[in-house]
Amino acid sequence: MHGRACIVFALCLPPTQPGAFANPQVIGQLQAGVWTSVGGPGTSTREYPLTELGRQRYESFRLDQDPSLQCIPPGMPRGFSPRSPMDFAFHGNTLTIRYETMDVVRIIAMDGDPPPPYAPHTPNGRSVGHWDGDTLVIDTTHLSAGEVNRNGIPKSERMTIRETYDVEERDGAMVVLIRMTLTDPENFTEPATQTEMFEYRPDWELLPFECNVTEY
Template sequence: MRRLILAFATLALGASPAAAGPPDLTGFWNLDFGPLRPETGALVEALPPDTVVLADTGVPEFPENEYGGLKLKPETLARAAAWKPADEMTLARVCAAPSIVYAMQGPFPFEVYQSDAMIVFRYEYFDQVRVIFMDGRDHPPANAPHSKVGHSVGHWEGDELVIDTTHLLASTITNNGLDHSDHVHMVERYRKLDDHTLAVSQWFEDPEVLDNRGARIIQWKKQSGQYVLPYDCDPSIAIEYQQIEGSDELAK
């Protein structure tokens, strides 16, 4: 009996602990308006060469003709330079959702639902929903349908969730007339800094419009018992804007 007990004790001592699963990102996440944690420096260091980090996360927006260090191709620069804020205040555009390249940098919260097969991001901004396939599949052919959230595949690299996104419809990079094409490619790296803090590096490349890459570093805080609310964009604000602008023009 003593030998049997010793044998079980030896097995117990020699058994390796069960491998820990990936971090749980499930929950409601809201933008952290405080300074970035020092740990986010590792996300910056992992960015590919020739990448500029944009300083427009949260509420700040670039003024006209300022693109945060992005190198625009001549045709892109000409289109962006011709843009005016009033261009967005039309019935056709005022409630048009941006692509996820721009949408995720704003001050709006999102929810995460996580499983082994997929991870779902539900954003409050324009009620957008992304599905991240975690089952090892590839992106579809280049001529497959595009959307504002694109096609995303993900995998874990240690404690980091890495998401690769293609098939995005042409849309906003910065909210001052700079748009990406439908060939833009985006990569995100999510890292939990603690149980209540989530950080990401989001970098993108688009050789049709840019001569370098752009990136954003974003940090969120987890809030229990919260959920995203309907965005409910009201296009009538475009009519009100045009009426105000028209009154101002008549007053000149």
């Protein structure tokens, strides 16, 4: 009897239930086209509370070790470089996010199970997404060690990333606010957060990057 009531009143599921409220309108907005970074008040707050080990790693990083200088995509969270245009495509239970810079492609398993512990650690890690109301939430684990940014803020294999995406209208333009929380017990004393704002550009399309290694 209880099961029948749940079928009839399916909308009474709590908003944190994965997939419960995948709003087609929001999906349509995200898939509308290319989004590009814009500045603005309250965006790009980046402070990294480094542990002693994190500080040592940061100070020992040489700027010319930046993998992007060799056209090697540095992976998340740098995969979503604030300067890189990107787009979204939902297909069934898969979300694909493409970033123009370095031709990076991320695959997000919507409502997927967490990856098994033995899954390999990779630059972009393993990402699982779900909807919390109209907010797209992406959790990423299994990252390989590297750098959070080109200045050498370190990331370890224990880093996890939570991203939330909210589509809003601001000053007549459609924007998506992306909030990231980086948790890394090896390198950060507490989670580090940052917020980026991207604007919808209906007249743009993603262009191939075709990176060239530069010798200095």
